[in-house]
Each structure stands twice: as structure tokens, then as C-alpha cells.
Amino acid sequence: QKEVEQDPGPLSVPEGAIVSLNCTYSNSAFQYFMWYRQYSRKGPELLMYTYSSGNKEDGRFTAQVDKSSKYISLFIRDSQPSDSATYLCAMIPQTGANNLFFGTGTRLTVIP
Amino acid sequence: DSGVTQTPKHLITATGQRVTLRCSPRSGDLSVYWYQQSLDQGLQFLIQYYNGEERAKGNILERFSAQQFPDLHSELNLSSLELGDSALYFCASSAIGNGYTFGSGTRLTVV
Numbered sequence: 001q002k003e004v005e006q007d008p009g010p011l012s013v014p015e016g017a018i019v020s021l022n023c024t025y026s027n028s029a030f031q032y033f034m035w036y037r038q039y040s041r042k043g044p045e046l047l048m049y050t051y052s053s054g055n056k057e058d059g060r061f062t063a064q065v066d067k068s069s070k071y072i073s074l075f076i077r078d079s080q081p082s083d084s085a086t087y088l089c090a091m092i093p094q095t096g097a098n099n100l101f102f103g104t105g106t107r108l109t110v111i112p
Numbered sequence: 113d114s115g116v117t118q119t120p121k122h123l124i125t126a127t128g129q130r131v132t133l134r135c136s137p138r139s140g141d142l143s144v145y146w147y148q149q150s151l152d153q154g155l156q157f158l159i160q161y162y163n164g165e166e167r168a169k170g171n172i173l174e175r176f177s178a179q180q181f182p183d184l185h186s187e188l189n190l191s192s193l194e195l196g197d198s199a200l201y202f203c204a205s206s207a208i209g210n211g212y213t214f215g216s217g218t219r220l221t222v223v
Contacts, residue, residue: 034211042216043114043202044155049211088155090212099145099157099168100204100212 003027006089006103015112019076023089023103026070030091030101033065035074038086038105047087048074079110115139116215118203124221130191133218137184137205143167144186145212146178150199161186193222 006023013019021035032051036044048063050056056063064073072091076083089103115138125131137144146158148171157170161180172178175193180186190197198221204212 036214041200041219043116043214045114046211046213099160099170100155102155104154 004089004091004101004103007106008104010107010109012109012111013079015079015081015110017079017110019074019079019083019108019110021074021076021087021089021106021108023072024070025072025091025101027093027101028067028070029093030070032092033063033072034090034100035061035063036088036090037083038088040085044088081110081112084109114213114215116203116205116213118201118215118218120218121216122219122221124223125193127193127195127222129193129222130189131193131220133188133190133201133203133220135186135188135203135205135215137186137203138207138213141205141207141213142184143206144180144184145204145206146172146186146188147202147204147214148199149202149217153199155202158188190220195222198222 004025035048038044050063053065053067060077062075086105086107088105090100117136119134142163145160147155158172159178160168164180178188200217202217204214206212
């Protein structure tokens with residue numbers, strides 16, 4: 001079993017829809033959680049960085065962490081065609097840790 | 113611009129050759145990480161350096177090596193290249209309390 005599981009999709013939604021992206025993990029030591037957006041053949045771009053359970057909002061993006069269920073989510077409101085990309089979750093057990101544990105990524109397409 | 117600079121952006125070379133990829137981390141970041149991403153594959157961690165010292169190794173082949181210099185830039189050396197080494201190579205840097213910031217990558221094609 002992988003330490004971080006993420007549905008690879010693909011996921012297609014109409015413009016304006018609310019998108020929900022999810023990851024589950026098995027290692028309860030993970031404390032810091034990140035979401036990255038990666039456009040085709042480009043470097044991953046950090047969208048959200050969160051610590052502990054709860055919600056964090058930044059514009060149209062909301063990151064949610066539920067440590068008791070080992071489950072994290074990224075919500076995108078009012079989705080735009082420019083949101084079409086692969087979204088990767090990542091996590092580490094402590095800040096400055098050796099390595100990010102990545103999900104495999106979910107490919108999202110927002111249809112105009 | 114993420115602040116992490118990678119050169120070159122593209123590299124085409126023949127099998128058996130050796131190449132060097134370069135990364136300059138964000139100003140103030142002491143940690144540098146190297147990742148490999150093959151076509152339709154996830155990001156595979158290769159190696160981490162912190163302030164000039166190797167901190168962790170991932171799935172890095174013996175043909176690959178890296179180092180971090182006093183000015184904190186890092187180089188990834190790939191030797192005896194094989195067709196299967198064709199991939200995107202990303203560098204990331206981080207500081208305590210912040211997420212990892214990735215560069216735009218070097219696309220390596222081995223022919």
C-alpha cells in the first residue's frame with residue numbers, strides 16, 4: 001500500500017463547478033500538507049500549505065485536513081478553464097523533513 | 113517565477129554520455145531536493161542536500177550523483193546515460209516552516 005493515495009482521474013467538470021480533490025494517507029506521523037498544481041511538463045506550483053486539522057482558504061481554493069480520518073481535500077470554487085492541470089497532494093512528517101511524499105496526482109479538465 | 117532556477121531547460125544527448133543539471137535555490141533556502149518525473153509518472157525523490165551536506169537519498173541510481181556548493185547552488189550529474197533516463201528533472205528548495213518550491217525543470221532526452 002502506498003503511503004499517499006490519490007485518485008488519478010481524469011476528472012472533467014463544466015466551468016463554474018465546484019471541484020473536490022482528495023487524498024488519503026496511512027502514516028499518522030504526517031503533520032504538514034501541501035497541494036501543488038502542475039501544468040503539462042511544467043514545474044509543480046505550490047497552492048496551499050497547511051498544518052494540523054481544519055480548513056485554510058485562499059481565494060477560490062480551500063484546503064481541508066482531517067487527521068482523524070487521514071484524509072485531505074482541496075476544493076476549487078467557480079472553476080475556470082485555466083484550472084485545468086494535474087493536482088498533486090504532498091505531505092511530510094515534520095517541517096524540514098527529508099522528502100515530500102506525493103500522491104500520484106489527479107488530472108483535472110475544466111470545460112468552457 | 114518561483115525563485116528556483118534550473119538550467120538548462122532542455123537537453124538532448126546520446127546514450128552513454130554524461131550531463132550536469134544545475135539548480136539555484138530560492139534566496140535563503142538551505143535545502144535542495146532533486147526529483148525525477150518520467151512521462152506520466154509521479155515525482156520520484158532522488159536526493160536532498162542541506163547547507164552543503166547530503167541529507168537523504170531516495171531512488172537515485174549509482175550512475176547519478178549530486179552536490180551542493182558553498183553558495184548553495186546544486187548540481188545533479190547523470191552519467192552513462194540510458195534511454196530510460198529521459199525524463200523531467202526538477203529541483204526544489206525549502207526553508208523551515210514553508211512549503212517546497214519547485215523550479216521549472218530540465219527536460220532531458222537521451223537518444
